[in-house]
Amino acid sequence: MILLNNDIKIQAFTTKDCLLEQKKNEFLASLYEKNFQAAELIFMDILKLAQNQSEFSENFEKRLNQIQTIFKKFKHALFKHCSSEIKKNHDCLKKMILASIKHSSDSIGHVNFQTWETKLDLKPCQKNLLFQTAMTFQLTSGCSNFCRRCNEWALPKVRRHFSFNAILTILNHMADQKNDEISLYGASDPLDWTAGDKALPDIIEYLKKLPLEYSLLTKVPKGKRHLLKLLLKNHSNLSVSITSKNKKRIKQIEQEIDTPISKQHDLEELLIPAGLDEDFISIKPSITDGYGTEITPDGAFIIIPCFTSALYPFGHKKIPVTSNTRFFPVKKTGRQALLVDYFKPLEGYDLNKSRCHLSALLDVQIESVILDNGTDQLTPPGMRSLKEFLSIFEEKARCQRKKMTPSIMKKLKQRFLATTCFKKLSKKNKNLFLKKIAGHLKLCKQKHCVSARLYAVSFFLESIRQYIPTHSVNVKIMRFLLKNEIQYVFNLTDTLIADQSLDKVLTDPDVDVFYAFRFYVFCLLTESDDRAILEFIQTYPAAYDPEADIFVLRSFSN
Numbered sequence: 359m360i361l362l363n364n365d366i367k368i369q370a371f372t373t374k375d376c377l378l379e380q381k382k383n384e385f386l387a388s389l390y391e392k393n394f395q396a397a398e399l400i401f402m403d404i405l406k407l408a409q410n411q412s413e414f415s416e417n418f419e420k421r422l423n424q425i426q427t428i429f430k431k432f433k434h435a436l437f438k439h440c441s442s443e444i445k446k447n448h449d450c451l452k453k454m455i456l457a458s459i460k461h462s463s464d465s466i467g468h469v470n471f472q473t474w475e476t477k478l479d480l481k482p483c484q485k486n487l488l489f490q491t492a493m494t495f496q497l498t499s500g501c502s503n504f505c506r507r508c509n510e511w512a513l514p515k516v517r518r519h520f521s522f523n524a525i526l527t528i529l530n531h532m533a534d535q536k537n538d539e540i541s542l543y544g545a546s547d548p549l550d551w552t553a554g555d556k557a558l559p560d561i562i563e564y565l566k567k568l569p570l571e572y573s574l575l576t577k578v579p580k581g582k583r584h585l586l587k588l589l590l591k592n593h594s595n596l597s598v599s600i601t602s603k604n605k606k607r608i609k610q611i612e613q614e615i616d617t618p619i620s621k622q623h624d625l626e627e628l629l630i631p632a633g634l635d636e637d638f639i640s641i642k643p644s645i646t647d648g649y650g651t652e653i654t655p656d657g658a659f660i661i662i663p664c665f666t667s668a669l670y671p672f673g674h675k676k677i678p679v680t681s682n683t684r685f686f687p688v689k690k691t692g693r694q695a696l697l698v699d700y701f702k703p704l705e706g707y708d709l710n711k712s713r714c715h716l717s718a719l720l721d722v723q724i725e726s727v728i729l730d731n732g733t734d735q736l737t738p739p740g741m742r743s744l745k746e747f748l749s750i751f752e753e754k755a756r757c758q759r760k761k762m763t764p765s766i767m768k769k770l771k772q773r774f775l776a777t778t779c780f781k782k783l784s785k786k787n788k789n790l791f792l793k794k795i796a797g798h799l800k801l802c803k804q805k806h807c808v809s810a811r812l813y814a815v816s817f818f819l820e821s822i823r824q825y826i827p828t829h830s831v832n833v834k835i836m837r838f839l840l841k842n843e844i845q846y847v848f849n850l851t852d853t854l855i856a857d858q859s860l861d862k863v864l865t866d867p868d869v870d871v872f873y874a875f876r877f878y879v880f881c882l883l884t885e886s887d888d889r890a891i892l893e894f895i896q897t898y899p900a901a902y903d904p905e906a907d908i909f910v911l912r913s914f915s916n
């Protein structure tokens with residue numbers, strides 16, 4: 359089933375945090391353009407937005423921290439080119455953030471289930487989907503470690519916890535919805551969690567009764583050694599994230615308990631600081647390894663991984679789950695998430711819990727398509743880049759695919775006919791089985807391979823073309839982040855690519871299709887002459903066929 363994107367409220371600006379994210383981007387874009395007058399006015403808007411909040415939500419404060427980090431990076435230019443007001447406004451915002459840290463960490467509250475549920479205001483079907491697709495359950499807001507290696511931009515100091523009963527209730531709901539695995543951390547350290555005389559081992563003890571696997575990742579906050587030892591003694595599923603700060607401490611604990619501790623990030627190259635050291639000029643891989651939802655004491659969010667950049671310093675897009683949410687992505691974590699092609703319309707559930715696909719890419723996916731420069735540094739092993747995807751249509755790949763037909767057929771039979779015969783398959787599965795076979799055979803034929811490539815490119819270019827007029831601020835940011843590549847591609851592009859029709863270029867065996875694709879993306883991004891692109895898109899109107907998993911001629915129905 360295909361769900362039209364405009365049927366779902368997934369990208370709407372619904373919260374103050376989303377508004378602040380927009381302001382952060384406007385501030386950044388004005389700085390990239392060296393328009394300091396505009397930057398000063400936008401910074402004032404940001405301050406007003408902050409002053410109008412009686413209390414900062416977790417994500418609101420994270421964005422303010424991002425804005426202050428941007429300010430720091432451009433401080434000299436701002437002080438030089440703006441009025442003296444800018445310094446006053448910056449100091450004022452700094453004071454407000456410090457006051458917020460003090461206020462919320464001095465009066466650490468506990469969020470009970472009813473408060474959290476009332477604030478979210480979801481219908482039962484939305485709640486069920488939220489619990490079914492949850493991948494992260496953040497027990498606490500704020501983090502006592504506050505290390506700089508945090509792509510989550512965790513807030514300094516613990517602010518709020520879920521109550522013990524709220525946690526048990528949410529875990530029960532997840533188990534009822536057949537969610538089978540949950541990470542008990544996010545922008546927090548799970549060992550920070552406490553409620554009265556309860557601590558993390560009590561939650562882990564309760565989890566033993568539920569058909570729900572869990573994972574814990576901790577940096578072992580100061581004063582929590584005893585909890586770590588207790589959890590290790592109970593064989594809890596726990597890993598310790600190593601930093602230069604805790605390395606010595608963890609080694610000591612290991613010697614004391616005489617048991618090896620499962621460690622993560624214990625590599626010299628991972629001792630590089632992240633988070634607060636974001637440079638706002640580079641594009642880096644995402645460190646978010648999952649599609650799904652995140653539950654925090656403040657609410658719930660849909661998480662879509664994306665490249666880590668000035669646009670998305672978290673390495674993912676957080677879309678608030680609200681009473682308007684009508685689509686939840688299928689939960690995919692770890693290796694399964696790496697297998698998701700980020701440039702295809704997402705698979706998820708509608709409110710009837712039916713599996714469906716969106717008809718178009720989300721904005722954040724389009725931004726990833728634009729930012730994906732095809733280098734290995736951007737693509738972790740196991741993830742497919744757009745460059746790799748476009749190479750599957752090349753002759754060499756087609757011939758290899760053709761050779762693999764017997765083993766592909768075997769796999770499809772194993773998937774569909776392992777316990778039954780074709781005749782007994784449901785109508786839906788019969789269709790799917792035949793479509794999968796047809797899809798594979800099509801991509802073995804040269805003619806179809808060529809057209810699949812044209813439709814794929816047309817789909818991406820059309821997505822970008824539609825996105826650009828309504829996202830001028832983000833476009834400016836991407837133009838800045840990509841300026842070296844744009845210059846390189848425009849300087850080197852020979853007139854053969856620039857002056858020929860797109861279908862000719864894209865079917866020429868001597869042309870590097872990904873390179874040509876980047877050229878067209880940059881023509882759209884820099885609002886150069888796009889008549890040839892438009893003509894191509896109109897000649898090859900494209901849609902994604904989720905069953906055959908290829909891009910095809912768009913029919914009237916989609």
Ligand code: SF4
Nearest residue numbers: 501503505508512546
């Ligand atoms: S990386 Fe972990 S320990 Fe460090 S600040 Fe973020 S949540 Fe806290």
